[in-house]
Amino acid sequence: MFNARVANELGAGNPRAARISVYAVMTLTVLEAIMISSTLFACQHVFGYIFSNEKDVVDYVTNMAPLLCLSVILDSLHVVLSGIVRGCGWQKVGAYVNLVAFYLCGIPIAAALGFWVQLRGKGLWIGIQIGAFCQTALLTLITSCTN
Incomplete structure (x- = not known):
């Protein structure tokens, strides 16, 4: 519960400790996201066999694997950044x-694509990833401008 750690440090009057906690969890999150995404990307040609033995399904999953890797990175970051905002x-x-x-940016773009x-499923996922990128960027901006 990272947001509780930030809230406790801020409530105790220790903004420096809260900042160190933010740096620590962001470093761990980036490392974890890179490891998971790299593993998924390296296994993209065999990853589809978890779902089906049909060649078309495996090829579609292989085609969607880069979006899954991006999704892992963005979701990891925005979960932590959302916790920071809640902790504050x-x-x-x-x-x-x-x-x-999501509602003003990601979903309309997903529907259009x-x-x-x-672009069917790929377009829907690209749109949602654009929304996740917007959320991550905004939360990063808010966190970095926090004193």
Whole structure:
């Protein structure tokens, strides 16, 4: 429960300890995301066999593997950054960031790519990843501007 650690340090009047905790968890998160994504990317040609033995399914999963790797990285980062925002007591800010990133940016782009541009599942996933990138970027901006 990282957000509790940040909240406890801030509540105790130790902003320096809270900042060190943020640096530590972000370093661990980046390392973990890179390891998992690298493993998934390296295994992308055999990863599809978990789901099916059909060649078309395996090829589609192989084609989608880079998006899965990006998803792992972005999800790891925005979960930690959301915890930082909650730990600072800015739940409303996190809700607004989520609203803007996904409902005003990610979902419309996903719908356009998936249905209008005819990218189907890949377009839907690209749009959601754009929303996740927007959320991560906004939360990174908020966290980095926090004193």
